[in-house]
Amino acid sequence: MTGNRHRTFPIHVSNLEIGGNNPIIIQSMTNTRTHELENTLAQINELYNAGCQVVRVAVPDKQAIQTLPLLVAKSPVPLVADIHFNYQLAIDAIKSGVSKIRINPGNIGSVDKVSDIVSVAKEFKVPIRIGINSGSLEKSLLDKYGGPTHMALVESAVNNVMMLSKMNFHNVIVSIKASDVMTTIRANQEFAKRLSNPLHLGITEAGTIKQGTIKSAAGIGSLLAQGIGDTIRVSLSGSPVDEVEVAKTLLSSLGLSKGVEIISCPTCGRTDIDVEQLALEVEKLLSNYQVPIKVAVMGCAVNGPGEAKEADLGVAGAKDYGVLFKKGKIVKKVPRDELMDILMTEIEQAAQLK
Numbered sequence: 211m212t213g214n215r216h217r218t219f220p221i222h223v224s225n226l227e228i229g230g231n232n233p234i235i236i237q238s239m240t241n242t243r244t245h246e247l248e249n250t251l252a253q254i255n256e257l258y259n260a261g262c263q264v265v266r267v268a269v270p271d272k273q274a275i276q277t278l279p280l281l282v283a284k285s286p287v288p289l290v291a292d293i294h295f296n297y298q299l300a301i302d303a304i305k306s307g308v309s310k311i312r313i314n315p316g317n318i319g320s321v322d323k324v325s326d327i328v329s330v331a332k333e334f335k336v337p338i339r340i341g342i343n344s345g346s347l348e349k350s351l352l353d354k355y356g357g358p359t360h361m362a363l364v365e366s367a368v369n370n371v372m373m374l375s376k377m378n379f380h381n382v383i384v385s386i387k388a389s390d391v392m393t394t395i396r397a398n399q400e401f402a403k404r405l406s407n408p409l410h411l412g413i414t415e416a417g418t419i420k421q422g423t424i425k426s427a428a429g430i431g432s433l434l435a436q437g438i439g440d441t442i443r444v445s446l447s448g449s450p451v452d453e454v455e456v457a458k459t460l461l462s463s464l465g466l467s468k469g470v471e472i473i474s475c476p477t478c479g480r481t482d483i484d485v486e487q488l489a490l491e492v493e494k495l496l497s498n499y500q501v502p503i504k505v506a507v508m509g510c511a512v513n514g515p516g517e518a519k520e521a522d523l524g525v526a527g528a529k530d531y532g533v534l535f536k537k538g539k540i541v542k543k544v545p546r547d548e549l550m551d552i553l554m555t556e557i558e559q560a561a562q563l564k
Contacts, residue, residue: 215231216409216436216438216439217231217406218406218407218408218440219407220408221337221381222335222337223264223310223337224288224309226288228383228408228440228441229407229408230408232440233466233467234440234461234466235263235264235440235441236261236262236263236264236441236442236454236461237264237265237266237290237442237443238262238266238443238444238451238453238457239265239266239268239292239443240257240266240268240450241450244267244268244269244270244274244278244281245273245274245276247277247280247281250277250281251280251281251284251285253450254267254286254287254289256450257287257451258285259498260455260458260497260498261458261498262454263287264287264288264289264309264310264441265285265288265290266289266291266292266443267289267292268292269292269293269299269303270294270299272299272302274299275302275303275306278291278303278306279306282306282307282308282309283307288309289308289309289310290308290312290339291303291304291311291312293312293313294317295318295319297318297319297324297327301327301330304327304330304334304336305334308336309336309337310336310337310339310383311327311336311338311339312338312339312385313339313340313341314341314343314346315340315370315373315374316346316347316348316370317346321373324373324377325377328377328379331381332379332381335381337381337382338379338381338382338383339382339383339384339410340370340374340382342363342366342367342384342386342387343388344358344363344389344390344414345389345415347362348366351365359393360392360393360394360396360397360400361397361400363386363388363393364401364404367384367401371384371405382407383409385409385411386398386409387414388413389413389414389415391413391425391428391429394413395429395432395433398438398439399433399436408440409438409441410439410440410442410443411430411433411438411439411441412442412443412445413425413429413430414445417446417447418446418447418448419448422444422445422446422447422456423444423446423456426444426445426446426456426460430442430460431460431464434461434464434466435464442457443457444456444460455497458497468500468501468502469500469501469502470499470502470503470557471502471504472489472492472504472506472507473505473518474486474488474489474507474508475507475509475514475518478509480510480513482509482510482511482527482529483509483526483532483546485507485509485527488507488525488527488549491550492505492507492550492553495550495554496557499561501560501561503522503523503561504520504523505522505524505553506518506521506523506526507524507525507526508525509526509527510528511527511531511533511540514527514533514535515535515538516538518538519537520538521535521537522536522537523556523557524536525549527549530545531543531544531545531546532545532546532549534552534553536556
């Protein structure tokens, strides 16, 4: 990370503290029907096992509300209720035991309805995330700015924070998202100059795993590198687990979380092994290792170790054998079919020393 961390005030979401000087928190959202208890709980557990720390669930109706207490009781992570339009669902979700609610006050209705939500949130000590989205801005701001510009997003966010502040409610996290990367970056930069609420970062409707990963890395990564952001969600049109894997890699690449960093060469005419397949295998095996180790997978035994000398450990292939190297120095020559087992043994030993 290149910039100093933007100082926000901390907020408790169940047993987690978000903001302040706390580590960046990874979030995702289930894509199951929330009222289908077993399916939703299975996905929550899958996300937890992948490294997700907070999970949001859609609460579109009373069926979802009826399932929430069971989900809350069985979930290994704090749950956030995602509410649109119906203020009573927000109140019922809080009473069901969720750790946070996400609303856009602009589509909840009157100020009185927002006030009713705030009263219950105060009683249950549940924070509110104000979710400002380029697709659901107030018409008055769209008219004022000629569209969903970054300043329109900022004004909406500030107005909504101030509205809750006048109700003496400050337990507020803010997200400002657009599908356009630069709009999202500029909006969050500007908001960070004005208020110190914790910021949840994301690019809305980011797209497929390829498009979404690139847009999220550019948008979320740029803001994190400037010290802006306290929680993140990488939005992808696919498996939520993919969102978590991308988020973990993003944080690790910026030095903002512990974890294995895997580097691999782009391959050339000297390559003697299937670098991509080997790197994917290493990536899968190490996905849940929470130790700061850099591992290299290189295509040839001649140049590979020297080119990846910044790696703690690495492997490189030749036609009939592979080599294990540490900090650029070859330490062992092994048969190709034993390369992965030996690498994993070395990683486990190195992890114990970290």
